[in-house]
Amino acid sequence: MTETERTFVMVKPDGVQRGLVSDILDRFENRGLKIVGAKFMRLDRELAEAHYAEHEDKEFFEGLVDFITSGPVFAMVLDGQDATRQVRRMMGATDPAEAEPGTIRGDFGLDLGRNVIHGSDHEDEGANAREIELFFDDDELVDWDKIDGSWLY
Ligand code: RTP
Ligand code: MG
Secondary structure, X not given: OOOOEEEEEEEXXXXXXXXXXXXXXXXXXXXXXXXXXXXXXXXXXHHHHHHOHHHOOOOOHXXXXXXXXXXXXEEEEEEEOOHHHHHHHHHOOOOOOOOOEOEHHHHHOOEOOEOOEEEOOOOOOOHHHHHHHXXXXXXXXXXXXXXXXXXXX
16 A cells, blocks of 8 residues: 655635635645545634744744735645645745746745745655644544555555
């Protein structure tokens, strides 16, 4: 059986406002990533500050928290082979101006602050587990197998 991992992904308020949730989800499902959790929600400041704690000393932190709490988000947990890194590749560079066409940010991102999507950092070991735990209770995640689990993952 192929080894898989879980990763945390979130369509940001700009992506929700622009009606991009289904397109983004489509890309991940088509890529073979399996949904194990999903939640439409609005972050309060406490959750937003905890989520972006690594940036708390940066000058853009307040604006980032303002933005991410400004409207609903679509949070999800995806499972797949090398899922964290693959999601980051599909998202593209942080700054949409630098993101390759064909990536989510390259196709939809407006600017650095409104870049449509968040995914756990694959270079930060533990980011996945930390973010999944921050956003989801254990009983909100579903452990399930695709019908032919020997080659579909
Ligand atoms: P994210 O955490 O949102 O998935 O984005 P990322 O890993 O690609 O980028 P990160 O460095 O973690 O930055 C988090 C978010 O902060 C905003 N940002 N603004 N200089 C700036 O004004 C600046 N730098 C980063 C971006 O919206 C970025 O997604
Ligand atoms: Mg980040």
